[in-house]
Amino acid sequence: MTAISVRTAMSVAADAHTAVRDIAQGVTQPDMSVVIFFTSVRFDLPELGRCLQQAFDCPVIGCTSAGEFVSGMGYQKGSMVAASISSRELAVRPVLVEGITDFSGEQAARLVSELVAAPVEQDNAAGTFALLMIDGLAGAEEQVVYSLQKAFGSIPVVGGSAGDDFNWRETFVYHDGTFHSGVALLTLFETNLPFAVLQTQHFIRSEVRFEITSANPETRTVFTINNRPAATVYAEAVGVSENELTPAHVSLHPLILWVGGQHYVRSVREALPDGSITFNSAVEEGLVLYLGTGHDIVANLENALEDSLVKVPYPKLLIGFECAHRRLEVEAQGLADRVRLVLDRMENIGFHTYGEQVDSLHVNQTFTGVIIGDHF
Incomplete structure (x- = not known):
């Protein structure tokens, strides 16, 4: 007898009410533990929130x-x-985390203490992980995920930054019938089911070296690299002019941070007219980064899933957080069908993010997530 049942659904309906009706018809099953959803901002979000609250009597994240x-x-x-x-x-x-731009280690410790100390409702919980969904434009991910992971200790925190269909105006997290900006949603999963946290990216560092000589981490802006205008240096390294630094180009050429033998991607958002560059993560003065060189993105994802399935041989659901820049690269290379076939080795759901969180870090151009499985 299986210990877990999963159902997935999608809607492209024109209005919020119909979209939720479609979703409810597709995923409703007896004794639901949770409903997880991701949505375009094109819907009437207040109406969508009300409909979701009415449609389900279990936690909805x-x-x-x-x-x-x-x-x-x-x-x-x-x-x-x-x-x-x-x-x-x-x-x-799930718990709503407010005040994320001023989030402190003390707040994280109190929050985690309250969550972990609450009574466990299911039988024989052997493992715990936390999913984090956070405003993708508040610029607070680094401090929030670092503080939460420190407070959780060995309990992994994994997640993604909310998006807004590449409008770069306002992103939202759902909680208790309402869509909120400037917040995060932290959800604790306690389970006896096998699970594995997934993290992969397909870039390695080249020998092209960038020293950040002037930057504002709070706005994620780099003004100069190697004491020259940042956009000029970056465009020269990529081999295009500054006005050709489009999303398609920058998604193929992120910068790489080398820490503890690991590559962590810092992706470029855009080059500004004043010669500065904005990033999707904080970049500090004095940091040394390297131009990234991409390898087979499909094979990389496939290998990461294979590695995870060693821990979860009977997978039931992949909850994935994939950087929006990865999507741009996949589509530019005509690889979307191949990616779908890789993901469809199991039931899956996910969204394209404005950043990913794993290992206490906020990263870019990475695929993170959790695979939850059955015992046999």
Whole structure:
């Protein structure tokens, strides 16, 4: 007898009410532990929130996106995707995290202490992980994920930054019938089911070296590299003119931070007219970065899933957070169908993010997530 049941669904309906009706028809099952969704910002979000609250009586977690993906359908735009999980061996506790721009270690410690100390409702919880969905434009991910991971200790925190269909105006996280900006949603999963945290990116550092000589980490802006205008140095390294630094170009050429033998990607958002560059992560003065060189993105994802399945040989659901820049690269190279086939080795749901969180870090151009499985 299986210990977990998963259902996924998608809607491209024109209005919020119909979209939630489609989702509810697709994912509703007995004794749901949680419903997870990701949605385009094109819907009437207040109405969408009200409909979600009315449709489900279990915990519902989700956020807005820069693209979605779901089992059998692959990459989507302008849609709403969802998954439900039903298991006696899973308890889910979401909590809204406010004041993220001033989030402190003390706040994290109190929050985690309250979450972990709460009574466990399911039988024989053997493992715990936390999902984090956070405003993708507040610029607070670094401090929030670092503080939370420090407070959680060995309990992994993994997640993604909410998007807004590449509008770069306002992103939202859902909680208790309402979509909020300037917040995060932290959800604790306590379970006896096997699970594995997934993290992969397909770039390695080249020998092209960049020293950040002037920057504002709070606005994620770099003014000079090697004591020259940042956009000029970066464009020369990429081999294009400054006015050709489009999203398609910069998604193929992120910068790489080398820490402890690991590559962490710092992706470029855009080059500004004053010669500065904005990034999707904080970049500090004095940091040394390297131009990234990409390798087979499909094979990289496939290998990462294979590695994770050693811990979860009977996978039931992949909850994925994939950088929006990865999507741009996949689509530019005509690889979307191949990615779909890789992901469809199991039920899957996810969204394209404005950044990813894993290992206490906020990273870019990475695929992070959690695979939840059955015992046999």
